[in-house]
Amino acid sequence: IGIGVESLCSLAAEKLKAAKKPDLLLPATVIFVAACLVFVNGRMLMANYRVHSRAGNYVPWDWAWNMLQSCGKDAILFTNGDNDTFPLWYLQEVERIRTDVRVVNLSLANTGWYLSQLKNTSPRGAKKIAFSMNDEEIAGITYEPIDSVNVVLPSGPAREELLRLSGRNGVPLPGEPLESIVWLLKPGLTYDGQGYFRPQDKAVYDIVMSNFANRPIYFALTVDPENMIGLENHLRLDGLVYKLVPLKSPDPMSYVDASLLYGNLAGVYRYRNLDKPGFYLEETSRRLCGNYSPLFVRLALELAEKPSGQIRINGNSTQPATFRQGELALKVLKLSERLFPLSQYPVNPELAGSVIALYIRLGEKQGATSYIDYLEKLCNGSSPLSEPKLYYVLARAYRNVGRKEDARRIIGRLAKELNQPGLVQDFETTKD
Numbered sequence: 001i002g003i004g005v006e007s008l009c010s011l012a013a014e015k016l017k018a019a020k021k022p023d024l025l026l027p028a029t030v031i032f033v034a035a036c037l038v039f040v041n042g043r044m045l046m047a048n049y050r051v052h053s054r055a056g057n058y059v060p061w062d063w064a065w066n067m068l069q070s071c072g073k074d075a076i077l078f079t080n081g082d083n084d085t086f087p088l089w090y091l092q093e094v095e096r097i098r099t100d101v102r103v104v105n106l107s108l109a110n111t112g113w114y115l116s117q118l119k120n121t122s123p124r125g126a127k128k129i130a131f132s133m134n135d136e137e138i139a140g141i142t143y144e145p146i147d148s149v150n151v152v153l154p155s156g157p158a159r160e161e162l163l164r165l166s167g168r169n170g171v172p173l174p175g176e177p178l179e180s181i182v183w184l185l186k187p188g189l190t191y192d193g194q195g196y197f198r199p200q201d202k203a204v205y206d207i208v209m210s211n212f213a214n215r216p217i218y219f220a221l222t223v224d225p226e227n228m229i230g231l232e233n234h235l236r237l238d239g240l241v242y243k244l245v246p247l248k249s250p251d252p253m254s255y256v257d258a259s260l261l262y263g264n265l266a267g268v269y270r271y272r273n274l275d276k277p278g279f280y281l282e283e284t285s286r287r288l289c290g291n292y293s294p295l296f297v298r299l300a301l302e303l304a305e306k307p308s309g310q311i312r313i314n315g316n317s318t319q320p321a322t323f324r325q326g327e328l329a330l331k332v333l334k335l336s337e338r339l340f341p342l343s344q345y346p347v348n349p350e351l352a353g354s355v356i357a358l359y360i361r362l363g364e365k366q367g368a369t370s371y372i373d374y375l376e377k378l379c380n381g382s383s384p385l386s387e388p389k390l391y392y393v394l395a396r397a398y399r400n401v402g403r404k405e406d407a408r409r410i411i412g413r414l415a416k417e418l419n420q421p422g423l424v425q426d427f428e429t430t431k432d
Helices: 002-018 022-052 059-069 086-093 112-120 135-139 158-169 199-211 258-268 283-289 292-304 325-339 349-361 365-380 388-400 404-418 422-429
Strands: 076-079 102-105 149-154 180-185 189-191 194-197 217-220 235-237 241-244 310-313 321-324
Touching (some): 002 022, 059 086, 059 258, 076 199, 086 102, 102 112, 102 199, 112 135, 112 199, 149 199, 158 310, 199 217, 258 292, 258 310, 258 325, 292 325, 310 325, 321 325, 325 349, 349 365, 349 388, 388 404, 404 422
Parallel strands (some): 076 102, 076 217
Antiparallel strands (some): 149 180, 189 194, 217 241, 310 321
8 A cells, every 4th residue: 555655646746746836746746645644544444443343242251251240259269271261350350240259261271370369369359269189299399190080079069058959949850969069080091002191170070179169160161071180960050160079970060050041041140242243243232142043942952851841940039930841941042032043043953943842842833933034045045065954953943833834845855965865764654
């Protein structure tokens, strides 16, 4: 741009000299350069302002708020990395929100200096984190060979708290609360057939063993199960966090207290501006927001297990409200669609298929229409060879809503493209 402006100035100067008007050379040059500065920068502003402006973008703030408000008093919260940790620290350090929660960044937990800070400092008056390791052991923390081994952790007051919560919400527990959590401690890393405890694994283990009896412990939703040292079957989904509880679920991270989760998603969490049409989000924010819709669907699925059952929701009023679970499941799905429209926040095909089946099960066939339209749009932009699972999900969706001919057409096309003629028969005999 600068070279072009200089060339145009030179050309204009030659023209003015040729016209014998040298006195106009300086003012013409000034006016021309000023115009270029205004119009060039103005054009850049017009082209880029929308994608660079953060006006109205509260995603990091709300994400941090939602995560902190999910935690009990004096909680210890394990987080994954930068994107889900720095917003938390901002709210705590700058805005003094939930300063009682101690955030443990698992990336930094591989370093002795950070663990020493967790043990020996009380930022903002928050409680120190207890460790069984002394300062020298923490300073020299490193990788350690280890095999899987069973570990016993006494439940302490957490067992009684779990029973009280179940009684208050009217949500039966999926199993009997345990006197002790017994789990298989797994190596976080395997190399050449040998398992190793990484420094962060040691830190998580020590913190859990030293603090569970006195403080609630949580893992952020974004933490990889490999970083949970084998505790996956003892975690309850509370929203953007999993809480460590003295109860063993049949499947990893499958335990949900529907009343508690609904209270967080519908009553506590903030989702400012996310439903505004055309609201721009950069990739990181959009990826974070992609975690919300599955939470709503997970809650609706839990409620739909017993659609005629009753559930108590403890809101802001002194008296809890009682709902029929099937009605509340539909309410949850509608709320999710209002907050996170499919046109702005795409979901994976399997999740869309689950929502369609859920609407049919709850007797709300019309609610499945937008999700079928969404799957059809995805199929129009792909092929059975590139996205076979997508086509299979659409065929099942058609069958669920009674469009059997469309289901046969899609599954027939899929079988032909994949050269798997037996797929049609398998589809016909498989029940959803």
